[in-house]
Amino acid sequence: MVARGHSIQRCCRILDVPESSFYSERRRVPSVRSVRHVWLTDVIRQVHTDARGVYGARRVHAELTKGLGINVSHGTVALLMQRANIQGITGRRKRHYVPPLTTAKDLVDRQFSRDLPNQLWVTDITEHPTPCIPVVVATLWIYCNSRSESRRSAGVSQLSPFLGRVLSSSATNSRTSTL
Numbered sequence: 001m002v003a004r005g006h007s008i009q010r011c012c013r014i015l016d017v018p019e020s021s022f023y024s025e026r027r028r029v030p031s032v033r034s035v036r037h038v039w040l041t042d043v044i045r046q047v048h049t050d051a052r053g054v055y056g057a058r059r060v061h062a063e064l065t066k067g068l069g070i071n072v073s074h075g076t077v078a079l080l081m082q083r084a085n086i087q088g089i090t091g092r093r094k095r096h097y098v099p100p101l102t103t104a105k106d107l108v109d110r111q112f113s114r115d116l117p118n119q120l121w122v123t124d125i126t127e128h129p130t131p132c133i134p135v136v137v138a139t140l141w142i143y144c145n146s147r148s149e150s151r152r153s154a155g156v157s158q159l160s161p162f163l164g165r166v167l168s169s170s171a172t173n174s175r176t177s178t179l
Helices: 008-015 019-027 032-050 057-067 074-083 160-172
Strands: 120-128 135-143 151-157
Touching: 008 019, 032 057, 032 074, 057 074
Parallel strands: none
Antiparallel strands: 120 135, 135 151
């Protein structure tokens, strides 16, 4: 309030503080703890900057104690980081939304019945993620004039480059399962 231009006497009277306390506080030298806090804040800011702004209070504390050999508590590091508005990156990596790819047009207008065999072939290729290698499942439907004559064959490949071979072998395989 004094910095805003109000008189010292009025401020001390409103706050019910003696004027002598105000003047003694202005003349007092900074305490050892406040000087150490200023120094530690600078060191914390440097460690945080060296870590590209990723480190939070726990890692900064570990770097100060184990890396630099400074004896400081975790609570002090957290307090000084909060006062200096320094914070690390929290949580896990965020998943970014990937818009789905455009699918192929419906060229048969959902009309699957045909008069003769081998007039309509429909395929479906699905990739299933696994811990080691993605599994690709290719399914081929050959539609005829009725559902009982429809044939379906499925091929499974462990690697995508073999997909063409799977499709060709399932199309030429004469022992396909009948639905």
